[in-house]
Amino acid sequence: MNTGPTARAAPSELAAPDELAALDGPGGLTVLARAQWPARDDDVLPPIPGFIVSSFSPLVAELAERCLRRYFGLRPADQVRGERTAVLLASTTGDLATAAAIAEAVDASRRVPPLLFYQSSPNAVVGHLTARWGLAGPVVCTSPAAGTLTDALQSAVLLIEDGDAAAVLVIVAEQGRAGAGAGAGDDHGTAMLVGPRAWPPAATRQEGER
Amino acid sequence: MKDSARHVVITGLGAAAAAGRGTGALLDLVLAGEPAFSPVTRFAVTRCRVTVAAALPGSPVLAGELAAVIADACDAAAMSSRDRAGSPLLLALHSDAAAARDPRAGQAIGGLAAGMAGRCGLAGTLRTYTTACVASSTATADAAAMIVSGQADRVVVAAGYLVDPDSFGVFDAGRALATDGQLRPFSAGRRGMLLGDGVAAVVLESAATARQRGATVLAWLAGWGRAGDAYHVCRPRPDGTGLARAIGNALRRAQVGPQEIGYINASGSGTSFGDAAESAALHRAFGPAVRHIPVSSTKSVHGHALEASALLEFVGTVLALRSGQLPVNAGFLAPDDECELDLILGTPRPRRPGYALSLNAAFGGANTALLVGVA
Numbered sequence: 051m052n053t054g055p056t057a058r059a060a061p062s063e064l065a066a067p068d069e070l071a072a073l074d075g076p077g078g079l080t081v082l083a084r085a086q087w088p089a090r091d092d093d094v095l096p097p098i099p100g101f102i103v104s105s106f107s108p109l110v111a112e113l114a115e116r117c118l119r120r121y122f123g124l125r126p127a128d129q130v131r132g133e134r135t136a137v138l139l140a141s142t143t144g145d146l147a148t149a150a151a152i153a154e155a156v157d158a159s160r161r162v163p164p165l166l167f168y169q170s171s172p173n174a175v176v177g178h179l180t181a182r183w184g185l186a187g188p189v190v191c192t193s194p195a196a197g198t199l200t201d202a203l204q205s206a207v208l209l210i211e212d213g214d215a216a217a218v219l220v221i222v223a224e225q226g227r228a229g230a231g232a233g234a235g236d237d238h239g240t241a242m243l244v245g246p247r248a249w250p251p252a253a254t255r256q257e258g259e260r
Numbered sequence: 261m262k263d264s265a266r267h268v269v270i271t272g273l274g275a276a277a278a279a280g281r282g283t284g285a286l287l288d289l290v291l292a293g294e295p296a297f298s299p300v301t302r303f304a305v306t307r308c309r310v311t312v313a314a315a316l317p318g319s320p321v322l323a324g325e326l327a328a329v330i331a332d333a334c335d336a337a338a339m340s341s342r343d344r345a346g347s348p349l350l351l352a353l354h355s356d357a358a359a360a361r362d363p364r365a366g367q368a369i370g371g372l373a374a375g376m377a378g379r380c381g382l383a384g385t386l387r388t389y390t391t392a393c394v395a396s397s398t399a400t401a402d403a404a405a406m407i408v409s410g411q412a413d414r415v416v417v418a419a420g421y422l423v424d425p426d427s428f429g430v431f432d433a434g435r436a437l438a439t440d441g442q443l444r445p446f447s448a449g450r451r452g453m454l455l456g457d458g459v460a461a462v463v464l465e466s467a468a469t470a471r472q473r474g475a476t477v478l479a480w481l482a483g484w485g486r487a488g489d490a491y492h493v494c495r496p497r498p499d500g501t502g503l504a505r506a507i508g509n510a511l512r513r514a515q516v517g518p519q520e521i522g523y524i525n526a527s528g529s530g531t532s533f534g535d536a537a538e539s540a541a542l543h544r545a546f547g548p549a550v551r552h553i554p555v556s557s558t559k560s561v562h563g564h565a566l567e568a569s570a571l572l573e574f575v576g577t578v579l580a581l582r583s584g585q586l587p588v589n590a591g592f593l594a595p596d597d598e599c600e601l602d603l604i605l606g607t608p609r610p611r612r613p614g615y616a617l618s619l620n621a622a623f624g625g626a627n628t629a630l631l632v633g634v635a
Contacts, residue, residue, distance in 0.1 A: 144367065161429075167436065171623045177624030214509050
């Protein structure tokens with residue numbers, strides 16, 4: 051649940067130049083759109099139906115939603131670009147609150163809440179957002195050893211250069227200690243849609259256009 | 261492709277599963293076709309609907325099992341200390357049950373990854389893949405991409421999962437486990453999956469690097485493909501288009517025709533909708549010819565090792581190709597109209613195909629295809 055106002059660092063820059071250096075190279079890649087959470091001090095994560103207990107999946111979904119809306123405008127993405135867009139979710143913390151809720155139920159010899167079954171995998175929320183947006187490229191979830199955003203961007207570039215995707219929605223989501231509900235105080239994250247410079251500018255589509 | 265100095269070869273393998281430790285035990289298990297499921301004794305399962313899994317004997321510790329399997333793979337690849345020190349490690353792991361109970365952990369996968377490369381004399385752990393049932397096949401594809409792009413000459417990929425009370429409890433609560441105690445891929449009457457211990461490691465390197473140091477090439481990773489379903493949080497797209505695109509990507513990369521595929525180690529998790537979707541994907545990718553491609557899911561004997569399963573199955577596929585015997589699809593009761601495939605039933609099939617596919621599908625519509633070529 052939202053724990054109310056907490057000591058929270060001011061939103062940082064979306065990516066420092068060092069991190070964006072991962073995009074330098076012959077690939078002609080750029081950041082097509084970006085978003086971050088929290089974007090302001092009173093930012094609140096919308097819950098996702100069927101996801102409970104933890105703020106992690108709502109955080110991932112909201113980052114994706116804000117970033118994709120800025121580029122594609124309305125859901126879903128157009129079919130040509132959607133089919134070639136991968137999702138790479140990187141998190142050092144992972145979903146701590148879901149893991150703790152499962153452990154708590156097991157230790158108390160209680161039955162684990164069935165809804166935790168699918169949300170215990172980071173893939174589940176990626177499936178949620180790819181279904182909404184029609185993103186049918188590869189799905190990758192990682193926990194980088196260091197430099198989470200830099201590593202995620204490097205992985206995205208590798209994925210594109212390898213050929214199975216033309217663009218990658220990179221999401222870095224970190225769960226704070228509170229973590230136990232939408233809007234928990236110290237969660238934070240960044241999303242970037244990395245793709246070809248040649249793709250049309252963001253949000254040029256109008257309603258009804260595919 | 262075959263002549264390219266940067267094509268990716270497999271020079272070392274390591275594995276541990278319910279049948280025991282070592283690649284020999286894994287090959288014996290998948291060829292014998294005797295499911296290794298037995299009552300869980302590692303923790304209490306009294307409140308669970310299902311009470312069996314395929315577990316290593318005793319009380320294995322993941323870090324130790326993983327280090328041993330990585331050492332086996334590096335030894336098999338005849339890697340010197342210097343070779344190891346120049347090889348990065350990619351891992352695939354499930355959430356750590358101990359970290360979930362430690363408020364100071366701050367990391368759901370725990371601290372295992374950080375120390376593993378150092379413990380094994382490797383260059384460093386770049387990242388841990390957590391993409392559920394395609395985590396370790398995704399790591400393998402990334403390792404191959406790193407080699408092809410010239411980012412690395414050699415990469416060690418390792419994955420491990422040991423059945424624990426948290427994952428068992430949540431899969432049981434999600435009604436994902438087969439209540440009849442058998443994992444029956446593509447069979448009528450299948451009731452779901454079962455969990456199993458799995459730890460595996462592979463050494464991938466460029467053909468040129470392997471040649472320079474005189475390493476024995478066990479097989480080559482001819483192709484790899486990945487694609488998403490854009491369909492659902494946990495169910496696969498029923499028409500199999502995502503997995504079919506992953507297969508197509510792997511074949512195109514390798515410049516291998518569908519008619520050259522002589523064995524498919526399927527994802528085959530024993531779920532009603534999952535196996536039907538995979539069968540649809542195979543028909544979509546291969547057309548009517550799929551009826552002549554031998555198919556089995558080795559999960560039927562070693563169970564589902566979650567993040568590690570894809571790598572365990574990949575190792576099993578390489579071992580089978582080299583043995584000239586194709587693994588059995590165990591647990592079969594009767595044909596299912598939704599899964600019209602040439603399943604390998606009863607006994608292993610003697611065959612030496614030039615290419616085999618190892619397929620995996622996961623929650624969130626994540627699909628991978630790894631294409632193995634004989635050396």
